[in-house]
Amino acid sequence: MSEKSQTNSHEDNLPSKLLEEVENVGKEMRLNAEKKQKLLEEVKKVYLQGRFEPAEGIGIIAAQSISEPATQMTMRTYHFAGTAGIRVTYGLPRLIEIFDAKKTPETPMMTIYLKRESNNATEAAKLAEFVIEKKVMNLINRISLNLNENAIEIEVSDKRRVDVMQRIIKESVKNVNVRSREDKISVIAKTDDVKELQKLKEKILMLSVTGVKGIKNALVRKEEDDWIINTIGTNLSDVLKIKEVDEKKTFTNDIYEIESVLGIEAARSVIIREALKTMQEQALDVDVRYVTLVADIMTFSGAVDSIGRYGVAGAKTSILARAAFEETIKHLVKASIRNEIDNLQGIFENVMVGQIVPAGTGMFDLIVRSEE
Amino acid sequence: MDITKNELVPKHVLLNDNEKKELLEKYRITLRQLPRISSNDPVIQNLGGKLGDVVKIGRKSAVAGETVYYRVVIKG
Incomplete structure (x- = not known):
């Protein structure tokens, strides 16, 4: 050196x-x-x-420090947020979900904060009502097929919504004529196939009329001075665009959504926050530093990778280390077909071949500088 | 909507060529050894970062106050 x-x-x-x-x-x-x-x-x-000495095996210490308390966690339990109750996955299933980097959480949930000027009960209730997605099927009294005219007839429950609904159907369904009269909308198709008509009816029923796409329900609750809206279902990018929403604090428990809307660093923050929260809920006191290390490794590549065979462990450079973890034969066969070389620079490989592992004092070599 | 305002997003700053060189010399590493960030990352798009740029990230840490982290912009 x-x-x-x-x-x-x-x-x-x-x-x-x-x-x-x-x-x-x-x-x-x-x-x-x-x-x-x-x-x-x-x-x-x-x-x-x-501080840790250079070459200390901090990864394995972090793994032990998280895993041991995690064995104490309750297995299948649900947690209810708010009095009316939004069911949220928590405990061990949630922890596994976070570290396995599941594409969508089992119970997607958003926490919406309001800007200071809208931070009151009436505004919160109004916004909660506004964000819930309402499809055509939620807003009608009756829908029927008129086979004489090849038309679908819809009876809207609220007259004021007729215009909006008519516009949306016009925009999203092709090859139809849409007409409205008082509280009725009739969609006249250019086909006389009953099956096609049925399909069209299903499609119209699922069209989103008002609210934010993907939000199934919303509940208002008060936390200290803030009025908070908890939602079932998430759609961060659309909710952040709403004027009354505080874009500083609003977040979702969907890590991939955070990554695509707010970036990889925000995803890292959420991994730490959610994992710590999940463990603290069950009174398990794990140091932030261990969780931070795991989150850093999970986001090292610039995308969220899971811990495990398809993520971090599967991306190891050493063939022997990968084979030692899971799917031994698959890795060995693939490596031999591709004529891969293992340079024996990691821990696993050296344990296998019985050499000193490059960790701790084994990390360092002595180089003698001979006199010139 | 300004995503950098969200409390989950730490401050990202692009390094200029000099600072980048200094960083690599200080830790005696190559760009390949740095943690990565995608060029499609919303924050990088906001900053206008190009491939091979290094961003300095000032994270708020519960134990250290503020810590500094670096990421190199990669294609993706």
Whole structure:
């Protein structure tokens, strides 16, 4: 190693939070400059001692520190948010969902905060009503087929919605004439096939008329000073566009949705937040640093990867390490067909062949600089 | 809608060529060894980052106050 690396600059700097605390203690105890300097040096000494040594196997420590408490978790339980009750997956199933990076959570849920000027009960109730998606089927009294005219006749329950509904049907269904009279809409198709007509009817019933697509239900609750809307179903990008919604705090429990709307760093924050929340709900005290490490690894590639054979563990460079994990034969066969080479640089491979593993003191080699 | 305002999104800053060189020299690494971020990432699109650029990310951390992280922009 060159001399340059001996003075690694971030080693000299304490984290800003520690510096702040030293500053606070200094003020409280009324320390003079000399004593404060001494305190700072003491803190630094303890801090450097508390850090992991280079080449320490922190991954396995994190794995143990999360897994052991997780064995204590309740298996199949549900948690009800709010008094009216939105069912949310929690406990072990939720934790597995997060670390396996499931494409959609079992119970997608959004937490909507309101801007300060709309932060009251009436506005919250209004918005909650507004975001719920209403399809044609929710807004009609009757729908019937008129086979004489090849038409679908719809009786709308609220007259004021006729115009909107007519427009939406016109926009989304091709090859039809749409007419309305008072509270009735008739859609005249150009086909006389009954099957086609039936299909058309199903399609019209599922059309979204008002609200935000994907939101099935919404409940208002109060948390300290804030009025919060919890929704079943998520649609972050559309909800953030609503004027009354506070775009600073509103979030969803769907990690992939966060990634596509707010970016990979936000996805990382949500992984940490959701995993910690899930464990703390069951009074399991896991240090943030372990969860942070897992979240960093899961987002290293720029996309959310699961922990496991299709994600992080499957992306290992070493063939033997992959074979040691899961699907041994598949990996060995693939590697032999492709003439792959394992350079034995990881831990698993070296355990297998009985060499010193590159971790801890085994990480370092001695190089003798001979006199020229 | 400004996504950078959301509290989940930490501050992203693009490094210029000099800063990028300094960073790689300081840790004695190549670009390939840095964590990655997709060029399609909404925050990168917002900043106008190009392939091979390095973003400096100032994360708020519960234990350290603020920590600094770097990601290199990759195609994806």
